[in-house]
Amino acid sequence: MHSIEPYYNWLKYYNVAEDPNSPYDGKEYNFDSYSENIYGYYIDPHWDFMGSETLYIKILYTDYDRGFIIIEFIGEWNDALNNDIMFLKRNIIDHFNGYGINKYLLIGENILNFHGSDDSYYEEWFEDVEDGWITGMNFPAFIQDEMKVYNIDSYINFGGQLDIVNWRTLKPVILFEQVDRIIGRRIGI
Template sequence: MHHIEPYYNWLKYYDSSSDELSPFHGKEYNYELYTDTIYGYYIDPAWDAIGSETLYIKILYANYDDGIAVIELIGEWNDTLHNDIMHLKRNIIEHMILQGINKFVLIGENILNFHGSDDEYYAEWFDEVEDGWIVGVNFRDFVLEEWAQFNVDNYINCGGQFEHLNWRTLKPQVFCERVEEHVMKRLDF
């Protein structure tokens, strides 16, 4: 797992440690020292802790004028044992909502497992974005199946055209525009 790095090619457009509105503003990274682990496996030091033992993130992009953020995730999303959605919601999402973000794109390629619980925090998050939305991009099929079992897919747009987006070839603004186009098509349908 220590070889899986957050996507670096957008750093020229956005760096959460330099963003005064980011929950990670001012964070200093030591890329020589691996300290964080998921189930005993070290992860790259560029990932950011959210208070969970099993889920880490990287805010890849935030545009406050457009109210949108792209967040890459790694690990096991475990609501059953660690209430990961609570950590994500309380420690990151609520901060970003206060800064005007109401559209969230979650990149799930590195989510290796999902264990659900109730959907209370997802419903709360969905209600708080009001005119915005939440999208899950490139989550594994078995994660999407688990989301469906716990009704998470009622709150996070996922699957279909969001299942295999080649987002790394795009600039962040273009990627966000494409995601929003897909969301608007779903809403119009």
């Protein structure tokens, strides 16, 4: 797992450690020492701790004017034992909601497993975004299936055209505009 890096080619557009509105503002990354781990497997130092021992994130891009954020994930999303959605909602989502972010693009291709619980935090998050949306991009099919069992797909849009395989070849604003058009067609905007 230590070789799985978050996408870093957008650092020329946005760096979470240099964003004064970010909870990671001023964070210094130590690339000489691998200290964070998931189940004893060290992960790349670029990944950020958000409160969960099994799920880490990387905020790849935030645009406060357009009100969107792109977040990449790694690890096991475990709501049953670790209440990962609570950590994500309270430590990250609530923070950025306060800055007007209401469109969330979640990249889940490095999520290894999902264990669900109830959907109350997802429902709260969905209500918080009002005129915005939450979308999951490139989540493995078995993760999407498991999330559907817990009704998470009522709050997070998954699958179909949202599985954009070549997202790394796009600039972040272009990716957002493409996803925004897809979501607009889905919800009839």
